[in-house]
Structure formats: C-alpha cells, structure tokens
Amino acid sequence: MPFIEPDWPAPANVVAYCTTRRGGVSRAPHGALNLASHVGDSSAAVAENRERLRLALGCEMQLSWLDQVHGVAAVEAQLQSCPAADAQWSRQPGLACAVMTADCLPVLFCAQSGDVVAAAHAGWRGLQAGVLEATIAAMATPVTQLLAWLGPAIGPDAFEVGPEVYAAFMQSDTAEPAATRACFRPSPDRPEHWYADLYALARVRLARAGVTRIYGGDCCTYHDSARFFSYRRDGETGRMASLVALRPGD
Template sequence: MNDTWIQPDWPAPARVKALTTTRTGGVSKAPYDTLNLGTHVGDDPSRVADNRGILRQALPGEPRWLNQVHGTTVVDAAVGDGVPDADAAFTRESCRVCVVMTADCLPVLLCDRAGNVVAAAHAGWRGLFDGVIEATVAAMGVPPGQLLAWLGPAIGPDAFEVGGEVRAAFMGHDPASGAAFRPSPNQHKWLADIYLLARQRLIRAGVTGIHGGDACTVSDPARFFSYRRDGATGRMASLIWLA
C-alpha cells in the first residue's frame, strides 16, 4: 500500500478495512498528477486505468464505482453491475468494496460496531443538504447508535466559500446549522464548515461515534486534489470493505 494513503483512525472492528488515496503514486501527468482515479475529468483513459490497477493491488476486489451526481441514491455494492448513478454504496458481503471519489466534497465512511455492514457516501453540500447521509444510514439497516463514521479529506472551513442562499437553506432545515457558517472577507459570502454540517446531520440521524474531519484538500496541494483550488484536477478515492 502507498505509504501516503490515509487509513482512518477510528475504533472500527478488525474486519472493517478502509483507506483514502492521495494524489501521489500514480502515472497521470499534470494537472492530474499523479494518482487520478476519475474517468470523467479529462485525463488520458489509459493512465486512469493504470492508476486504478495500482489501487486494485491493495484491495480484495474491484470497487463498485459510481457515477456521482450530487444526489441521495444509495446502492448495494453486491447487487447489479455497471456504474450506477448514485452517491453512496453499502455492503454486508465480504470483499465487496464501496468507493466514492472526491476532490473537495466530503467522503463519509461508515461501519457498524459489530463489523457486519459498511458504507461510503459522497457528500458535497447539495447531497449533504438533501440527505445523502441520512439515506446511507437508513440503507445500512442497523440502529444508528451502533454505527461509526469517519469524515475523510474535504474542503476546510477556511476555504469553503458559499453564497447566502446555501446558509439560508441549511438554517431553514435546522437553525443549529448556523454555527457552521461565518462571514467571509468577501462581501455577501460565507465560509462554511462542511465537517460540522456533516457531524450535525450524523448526530441528528442517531450516529454519535464520529471521527476524522481534520484535513483540508484546498490548503494541502502536495497531498490532495482540489477542484476549488485548481479547476482541472484529478480525483481521490475513499474505500471501505469487509475482510
């Protein structure tokens, strides 16, 4: 395994395996350098295939890749084939790999404390607002209090500038979400803490074992791709499976 990849620091059962890739260790050229795993960003398809091959060496099976659409659809990674339009996947079967790709959006990995079910969710602000976390928790089919969550690398609270309509939408759903926004130096803009927004949604859904949430993709160009920072860029993957 690439020693720059991130392994979640959380009290997951031994059979739960998870990792997040970084931008290093692949073969893609700038601006996708080097371990770009996204097929939809303009990179040379043969290089993306080689990068996925590098990743595959660390996994027990081919990941269930998704066509992420900033929605709330959750699929069973062990059912069907192809690349479904979805933003989350779960599984109860060993060696079935759930995966989401990000380059500023928030990857959320989940497992139950008994080690019987795992899930991965892609939570940009739209999916987060619409309920992708709640949909994923529901699809896992266990009491939320039995779940653990890990928040992977995402745009940090000093970099995520949004319009007032985003703040108003979240506060309309839950006034407490106002704590996740502070005025930006740019007039009429706000800085949003996507980690806090996700924690609030997880807690409201009944998940209290929450870990991670301490990285910023924008401010760490050596490790992370960032769409907000670079525009044309690659994608990292956050993956989880049962051994």
C-alpha cells in the same frame, strides 16, 4: 502507494483507506493518482491508476464505483454496473464501497457488529439534501451500532459560499437552526457570503440521525496541495478515492 487510514475504532474485519494524489501515472493537471474517468484525463491512465489501487489493496479485493451526481441515492455495492448514486453499502466481504472527491466530503461508515459498511459522497448539495441520512437508512442496522469517519475535504477557512448555500441549509433546518447557523462564518470581505464548515455540518446531521461516534474531519484539501486534489483550488484536476470494505476471507 500512500494511503490515509482512518483513525477510528472499527472492528478488525473492516478495512478503510483514502488515497492521496501520489502513486499514479496521470500527468498534470490530473497527476498523479487520478481515479476519475470524467475529468478529462487519459482513459488508459485512469485504468492503470485503478489497477494499481486494486493491487495495493490485495488481489482478493474488488472495488465498486459510482456515477456521482450530487444526489442522495444510496445503492448496494456491485461490480456489474456503475449506478448514478452518491452512496453505497455492502455486506459482501472483499467488495469495497468507493467514493471519489476533490473538495467534497467523503464519509465512511461501519457497524460495530462488523457486518455492514458504507461510503457516501457529501458535497454541500448532497449533504443539505440528506445523503448521510439516506446512507444510514440503507445500511438497515441499529444507528447506535454505527461509526462514521469524515475524510479529507475542503476546510472551513477555504470554502467560501454564496447566500444560496447558506439559505438552503437554513431553510431545511427547522428543528435546530442554531446548530446549523454555527457552521457558517460571515466572510469579512464579501457581503452576503459565508465560510461553510462541511465537517461541522456533517457532524450536526449525523448526530441528529443518532450517530454519536464520529471521527476524522481534520484535513483541508484546498490547503494541502502536496497530498490532495482540490477542484476549488485548481479547477481541472483529479479525484481521490475513499473506500471501506469487509475484509475478504472473514
């Protein structure tokens, strides 16, 4: 099963991966490794894909899933339920925090001390509302200890947004509006529309929260159809998973 491994200087006991669309059993338009149960795919195919992922990670690894709602709630990872939240954290070895995306930005976190990890689903709504800041707070560790990796998301040349998105970010940033404004480029074809850079917006939010070691942010789900699902490109489609865990047995 093809994985993307974050290029970040995480501690040796931290494992992190992002799936691609390859390696599963789902049929078009969800083919092949769709991991989401809410997109119209066969439940049997999703179950098989999730089991293949678990086996690829190793028999000692378990995955904690969320019912993602584009909010800011950050919860402790668990196996017993699938809470409505958009971020989760774990101090339990072998329990992976997973978030699903198909254009939204997945952000993985770990502490340099190697005792806590987290994953956040940051679509524009959650990003603007503060899901990254909520995740950092939930990890309850000194912010100077944190590393963040920005996983595959829609790139700045593909994410055109309307005036309501631009206004929402600008209205919520009274401390340093110039930094947020620089993350938007006016559309040359549609008045009052903008191209938004989710990666840059996340870097602004993370840096303002005190996270200085930020990695990743060099993919585009929209333009790389061979590897990634993209809701903006395809409409009905599957979801990838980005996950991070403390290595079992450590």
